[in-house]
Amino acid sequence: MRRTRVYIAGAGFSxxxxxxxxxxxxxxxxxxxxxASHPMRPLVAHLSGFVHDAFNHNRRAKAPYWxxxxxxxxxxxxxxxxxxxxxxxxxxxxxxxxxxxxxARMMYMLNExxxxxxxxxxAKWKKLDKFFGALDIERDAFISINWDTVIERxxxxxxxxxxxxxxxxxxxxxxxxxxxxxSARTELEESVKVPVIKIHGSxxxxxxxNCRQLYWFPPDDAIQVAMQLITPQEAKALKLQDAHDCGxxxxxxxxxxxxxxxxxxxxxxxxxxxxxx
Numbered sequence: 415m416r417r418t419r420v421y422i423a424g425a426g427f428s429x430x431x432x433x434x435x436x437x438x439x440x441x442x443x444x445x446x447x448x449x450a451s452h453p454m455r456p457l458v459a460h461l462s463g464f465v466h467d468a469f470n471h472n473r474r475a476k477a478p479y480w481x482x483x484x485x486x487x488x489x490x491x492x493x494x495x496x497x498x499x500x501x502x503x504x505x506x507x508x509x510x511x512x513x514x515x516x517x518a519r520m521m522y523m524l525n526e527x528x529x530x531x532x533x534x535x536x537a538k539w540k541k542l543d544k545f546f547g548a549l550d551i552e553r554d555a556f557i558s559i560n561w562d563t564v565i566e567r568x569x570x571x572x573x574x575x576x577x578x579x580x581x582x583x584x585x586x587x588x589x590x591x592x593x594x595x596x597s598a599r600t601e602l603e604e605s606v607k608v609p610v611i612k613i614h615g616s617x618x619x620x621x622x623x624n625c626r627q628l629y630w631f632p633p634d635d636a637i638q639v640a641m642q643l644i645t646p647q648e649a650k651a652l653k654l655q656d657a658h659d660c661g662x663x664x665x666x667x668x669x670x671x672x673x674x675x676x677x678x679x680x681x682x683x684x685x686x687x688x689x690x691x
Contacts, residue, residue, distance in 0.1 A: 570633060577605045588632060
């Protein structure tokens with residue numbers, strides 16, 4: 415059926431689901447500092463140590479005194495991609511670990527904030543719920559500039575939609591009940607599919623660097639996807655609680671290639687996202 419209405423979603427849209435705007439991201443990332451049992455606390459301590467070493471900021475510096483996240487990523491990428499250290503203790507390989515750790519923490523945080531909003535059901539949450547209740551899922555589509563899966567999660571919970579067309583050749587997959595190779599979700603092929611184009615990628619995507627297959631997972635699997643970004647060796651060094659789930663999953667086509675071997679899942683260079691939309 416032809417799609418006749420397209421919604422363009424930005425950060426303000428996700429704010430209704432409890433997710434922070436960019437200005438509040440750093441504060442949300444650092445929240446585990448005050449929670450002794452938080453599984454991400456060791457990772458946050460590691461990031462704080464890096465900011466201290468590279469930017470000469472106090473290890474306990476509060477969010478307003480941290481570098482802008484865009485500046486943080488830019489400095490890490492410029493050094494790592496050109497084979498340079500960022501300070502004597504942070505080699506290019508160390509910087510790539512730092513980038514993955516930062517991405518994993520961001521993804522974990524987005525999931526936390528969404529679940530908090532779902533429990534609290536604020537006035538903004540109710541407005542969002544009303545919006546999704548009124549959608550025509552046979553005719554409506556989305557273009558999102560956000561990483562998060564607010565659209566997919568609300569469509570799944572409010573309208574029982576389980577299938578999404580990202581218009582970039584992404585394969586529906588799930589984390590297998592047994593083994594370490596992801597499984598294709600063939601049962602979704604005949605179900606209602608809502609187009610959701612994600613301009614900057616998505617927190618429920620993983621990518622194979624060998625065969626270049628892009629996979630998307632159920633939006634509620636955000637934590638498993640986040641932990642996949644950290645290798646088992648890095649998880650052990652960071653002393654993460656859920657180390658056994660880190661870097662665990664492998665490509666269904668290649669079987670020995672972990673998903674991903676790069677920092678995050680992105681659109682392949684030959685993506686048909688725009689041509690098919």
